[in-house]
Amino acid sequence: MNSRLSTQDYEQISAGFDENPLRSFSINKRVYTDPRFLAIEQASVFKSCWHFACHEEKLRKPHSYFVLEIHGQSILVTRDAKNELRAFYNVCKHRGHELMQGEGSLSVITCPYHAWTYHLDGKLRSARRSEHLENFNAENICLDSVQVEIFCHLVFINLDASASSLAQQSGNLAEEITNHAPDLGALTYAHSLHYRINANWKSVVDNFLECYHCPVAHKDFCSLVDMSTYQVKTNGIYSSHMANAGTSQNSAYSVDNASVTVHAVWHLWPNTALMRYPGRGNFMVWRFYPDGAHHTREVFDFFFESDEPNESEIEAIRYIDDVLQPEDIALVESVQRGMMTPAFTQGRYLVDPESSGMSEHAVHHFHSNLLKSYRSVTDIE
Numbered sequence: 001m002n003s004r005l006s007t008q009d010y011e012q013i014s015a016g017f018d019e020n021p022l023r024s025f026s027i028n029k030r031v032y033t034d035p036r037f038l039a040i041e042q043a044s045v046f047k048s049c050w051h052f053a054c055h056e057e058k059l060r061k062p063h064s065y066f067v068l069e070i071h072g073q074s075i076l077v078t079r080d081a082k083n084e085l086r087a088f089y090n091v092c093k094h095r096g097h098e099l100m101q102g103e104g105s106l107s108v109i110t111c112p113y114h115a116w117t118y119h120l121d122g123k124l125r126s127a128r129r130s131e132h133l134e135n136f137n138a139e140n141i142c143l144d145s146v147q148v149e150i151f152c153h154l155v156f157i158n159l160d161a162s163a164s165s166l167a168q169q170s171g172n173l174a175e176e177i178t179n180h181a182p183d184l185g186a187l188t189y190a191h192s193l194h195y196r197i198n199a200n201w202k203s204v205v206d207n208f209l210e211c212y213h214c215p216v217a218h219k220d221f222c223s224l225v226d227m228s229t230y231q232v233k234t235n236g237i238y239s240s241h242m243a244n245a246g247t248s249q250n251s252a253y254s255v256d257n258a259s260v261t262v263h264a265v266w267h268l269w270p271n272t273a274l275m276r277y278p279g280r281g282n283f284m285v286w287r288f289y290p291d292g293a294h295h296t297r298e299v300f301d302f303f304f305e306s307d308e309p310n311e312s313e314i315e316a317i318r319y320i321d322d323v324l325q326p327e328d329i330a331l332v333e334s335v336q337r338g339m340m341t342p343a344f345t346q347g348r349y350l351v352d353p354e355s356s357g358m359s360e361h362a363v364h365h366f367h368s369n370l371l372k373s374y375r376s377v378t379d380i381e
Contacts, residue, residue: 002036002039003039003040003042003043003044003377004040004043004377004378004379005040005374005377005378005379006378006379007378007379009030009378010374010375010378012028012030013027013028013030013031013371013374014027014028014371014374015028015346016346017367017368017371019368021349021351021360021361021364021365022351022353024348024349024364025346025347025348025349026346026347026348026349026363026364026367027346027367027370027371028345028346029339029344029345029346031202031370031374032200032202032203032336032339033200033293033294033339033340034293035292035293037293038290038292038293040374040377041290041373042071043377044373044374044376044377045270045370045373046070046071046270046271047159047160048158048159048160048163049158049163049269049270050149050151050156050157050158050163050166050169050268051070051071051156051157051158051159051272052154052155052156052272052285052287053066053068053075053077053087053148053154053155053156053157054066054068054077054103054154054155054189055153055154055155055187055188055189055301055303056150056153056154056155056185057188057189058103058155058189059077059078059079059085059155060079061079061105062079062080062081062082062083063078063079063080063081063105063106063107063120064078064079064103064104064105065077065078065079065100065103065104065105065106065109065120066078066103066155067090067100067101067102067103068157070157070159071159071289071290073089073159074089074090074091074098075087075088075089075090075146075157076088076089076090076099076100076109076143077148077155077157078106078109078120079120080119080120080121081120084121085148085150085155086120086121086122086145086148087145087146087147087148087157088122088143088144088145088146089143089144089146091143091144092111092113092114092116093116093124093141093142093143094111094113094114094116094127095113095114097111097112097113097114099111099112099118099143106120107120108120108125109143114128115128116128118142118143122142122143122144122145123139123141123142123143124138124139124141124142126138127141145161146158146159146161147159147160147161147163149165149166149167151166151167151170151174152173152174152177152178152181152184153184153185154184154274154285169236169237170236170237170238170268171235171236171238172235173235173238173266173268176240176264176266177266177274180262180264180276181264181276181281181283183281183305184283184303186281186305187281187282187283187303187304187305188303188304188305188306188307189301189302189303189307190302190303190304190306190307190308190309190313191301191302191309191317192299192300192301192302193298193299193300193302193317193320193321193325194297194298194299194300195297195298195300195325195329196291196295196296196297196298197295197296197297197298197329197332197333198294198295198333198336199294199295199296199332199333199335199336200290200293200294200295200296200336200339201271201288201289201290201291201296202366202370203296203332203335203336203339204288204296204298204328204332205267205270205271205288205366206332206335206363206366207328207331207332207335208267208273208286208288208328209232209239209241209267209360209362209363209365209366210232210357210358210359210360210362210363211227211230211232211241211357211358212350212358212359212360213331214227214357214358215227215358217327217328217331218324218327219251220250220251220319220323220324221324223246223249223250223251224245224246224250224253224255224263224277224278225243225244225245225246225263225278226243226244226245226246227243227357227358229242229243229244230242230243230356230357230358231243231355231356231357232355232356232357232359232361232362233355234361234362234365237268237269237369238266238267238268238269239266239267239362239365239366240264240265240266241263241264241265241266241267241357241362242262242263242264242265243262243263243357244261244262244263245258245260245261245262245263245278253279253312253315253316253318253319254312254315255278255279255312256312258278258279258280259279259280259281260276260277260278260279260280260281260282261278262276262278263276263277263278264276267362267366269366269369270366270369270370270373271287271288271289271290272285272286272287272288273285273286273287273288274286277316279312279313279316280304280305280310280312280313281304281305282302282303282304282305282313283302283303284300284301284302284303285300285301285303286298286299286300286301287299287300294336296332300320302317349361349363349364351364
């Protein structure tokens with residue numbers, strides 16, 4: 001499928017959009033409903049952005065490895081004997097078989113198909129019976145590397161070899177996360193939630209980026225945080241969403257004796273959310289993966305002070321899984337159905353000058369970055 005946009009297409013989807021959110025219309029519904037835009041986004045958005053892989057705890061020790069999939073690409077991350085973190089396409093150079101699965105510890109990378117082996121720096125170590133070949137130089141064979149970076153104790157991958165580092169791209173994000181989650185490096189993986197949603201991934205992100213809907217759709221959440229303190233700021237490739245915990249009893253989950261008293265959330269371009277909720281020391285990483293043009297696969301990882309959630313954390317997970325997520329999923333699936341009708345083409349951003357949580361300026365910011373990416377693959381006439 002063509003991954004480029006014509007000038008006419010770009011002008012249609014951006015018609016009415018203004019850099020000033022107070023006077024801007026939203027982007028055209030075609031980007032949510034036309035299957036062509038998924039191929040366009042693979043080329044313009046996901047190919048060059050930073051993707052969350054795992055907490056650094058999985059790769060702290062030499063010889064550790066972790067395998068993940070990034071938009072259809074299997075990636076192998078290792079820490080070699082010299083303690084250097086490396087990432088490669090998880091593909092043998094012999095016949096293309098996938099090399100490793102899951103996570104664990106290894107001394108060499110061995111292909112399960114024909115037992116070619118590689119050092120943890122990606123260089124070919126041995127190829128069975130290759131001594132009979134002519135013009136075969138093992139020193140010239142190496143796994144294809146991928147950019148890898150530890151950012152705030154989290155491992156990120158970028159498939160674009162020319163992309164600048166996440167630390168460079170993200171401005172003050174590391175400082176913000178460190179200030180709000182100084183214990184992130186000591187936290188450990190405890191739980192995951194998985195969902196498949198009948199909506200375009202951008203509809204899911206749009207909903208995540210504003211709390212204009214919260215007093216209407218999330219009564220329990222609005223009792224958990226003090227909505228009068230909710231502030232949203234946009235910064236380059238991320239936006240921050242901050243609110244103090246509520247001062248009275250809430251109907252979401254217990255925060256008695258909480259050490260974390262701030263609801264701190266960051267949306268990292270394009271499809272990652274980094275979160276810290278009121279309660280014991282915690283951190284959450286939430287990803288929104290496109291699963292076709294009209295579906296989204298969500299993965300929600302929880303990191304706590306221990307790998308076994310305590311009673312309050314189990315209650316918080318249950319609240320997210322049984323209450324908050326069903327509320328949001330119903331909203332975005334309804335939006336997707338509405339966009340598939342002729343009754344809706346585009347709307348307005350409801351924005352206030354105070355940058356409150358009930359303002360949609362972060363949605364506008366996300367769409368602005370989206371249009372910049374689309375323009376990068378537009379055939380300007």
